[in-house]
Amino acid sequence: MGMNVPGEIRRLTEIAEPDVGLITNIQKVHLEGLGSLERLKEEKGELFRKMRRDGTILVNQDDSRVIELANHYPGQRITFGTNHPADVMAKEIRLSEAEGLLLPSFWKGRRWRFIFPYWGDILFPMPFLRGDRVPLWSGGAADQEGAGKF
Numbered sequence: 001m002g003m004n005v006p007g008e009i010r011r012l013t014e015i016a017e018p019d020v021g022l023i024t025n026i027q028k029v030h031l032e033g034l035g036s037l038e039r040l041k042e043e044k045g046e047l048f049r050k051m052r053r054d055g056t057i058l059v060n061q062d063d064s065r066v067i068e069l070a071n072h073y074p075g076q077r078i079t080f081g082t083n084h085p086a087d088v089m090a091k092e093i094r095l096s097e098a099e100g101l102l103l104p105s106f107w108k109g110r111r112w113r114f115i116f117p118y119w120g121d122i123l124f125p126m127p128f129l130r131g132d133r134v135p136l137w138s139g140g141a142a143d144q145e146g147a148g149k150f
Helices: 008-016 037-044 046-050 064-070 134-144
Strands: 020-023 056-060 076-081 088-090 094-096 100-107 110-116
Touching: 008 037, 008 046, 020 046, 037 046, 037 064, 056 064
Parallel strands: 020 056, 056 076, 076 088
Antiparallel strands: 088 100, 094 100, 100 110
């Protein structure tokens, strides 16, 4: 779900009734139309407040505002991050001209290696997706949905 006007996440959550939810981050880049980080946090928080109580949320441990919102959710949570202890963690992130973004990660006591290759002059995923965390939350979501190894 995305949001660009107040009330949009609340309405989309009512329609979709998600059982897995993720707030990637709460940052100034998303302020348009909302005016303040506190208002943005309030609006994005509608996802955790309105989604199914027996669901699972994925929590970015590197964003204190997301952590604060997650503290009120009664269901299961999977944490991810790079700078703070989490269920899914990335360490030793590096950029290799030959291979792309190398992201060694740890999940349930096992080490995983994600590689995002270059395509011409472009490195995927694009920076606006916070590429260093994309496999962390997507892997956690896939495992939650029964995909097994990711």
